[in-house]
Amino acid sequence: MVTALLAAICLTVLLPHELRxxxxxxxxxxxxxxxxxxxxxxxxxIDRRTRWIRYASLTLVTVxxxxxxxxxxxxxxxxxxxxxxxxxxxxxxxETGAVVWASNNIAFxxxxxxxxxxxxxxxxYLAPRYPDLAFPQQLxxxxxxxxxxxxxxxxxxxxxxxxxxxxxxxxxxxAPWAKVAMSVQSxxxxxxxxxxxxxxxxxxx
Numbered sequence: 001m002v003t004a005l006l007a008a009i010c011l012t013v014l015l016p017h018e019l020r021x022x023x024x025x026x027x028x029x030x031x032x033x034x035x036x037x038x039x040x041x042x043x044x045x046i047d048r049r050t051r052w053i054r055y056a057s058l059t060l061v062t063v064x065x066x067x068x069x070x071x072x073x074x075x076x077x078x079x080x081x082x083x084x085x086x087x088x089x090x091x092x093x094x095e096t097g098a099v100v101w102a103s104n105n106i107a108f109x110x111x112x113x114x115x116x117x118x119x120x121x122x123x124x125y126l127a128p129r130y131p132d133l134a135f136p137q138q139l140x141x142x143x144x145x146x147x148x149x150x151x152x153x154x155x156x157x158x159x160x161x162x163x164x165x166x167x168x169x170x171x172x173x174x175a176p177w178a179k180v181a182m183s184v185q186s187x188x189x190x191x192x193x194x195x196x197x198x199x200x201x202x203x204x205x
Contacts, residue, residue, distance in 0.1 A: 007106060008103060008106040034063070038056055053121075057114055075195075090200045104185065108163075109155045113152050162182050162186060
């Protein structure tokens, strides 16, 4: 999880100035400060159940999601206007599109990881009777070890497959928030991939 967060922070720094919400290092600095607070407050497995750690975790995920969606909206605006360097340089456009797309996927994976079943700490101590996201190992317990719990990599896989298939693959959303989140991510991914590829082909031609 920490590796994914650091990757998301690095991707934020790589965004061109046209897609930034604030000065280059302001949002990444805030994200890094929140991450350090989480690590210092709960070193190791992020399994302590305290209110301030929960709030810090939710704040960090919120900042990541809003930053990724903000960059997505500005990228779509730049593509529609077609006047900036990002929209008229195919190489820069593909690079920027990849950064925004990956940022969204990491942000949504953290969103799923932090909300499913009340968060990682809650899932560790008590498996929810009715999960928000149903993994194959939960639907078919005979194929998984006893007391199986989804790890962050399972949510990362969920996020990337949802972004490429534009629909659930092997993980089913059961809670309303999960259905809304996966729908939003699918639409965002479809918009990024469709518009970026179409614009890049137009620039190349």
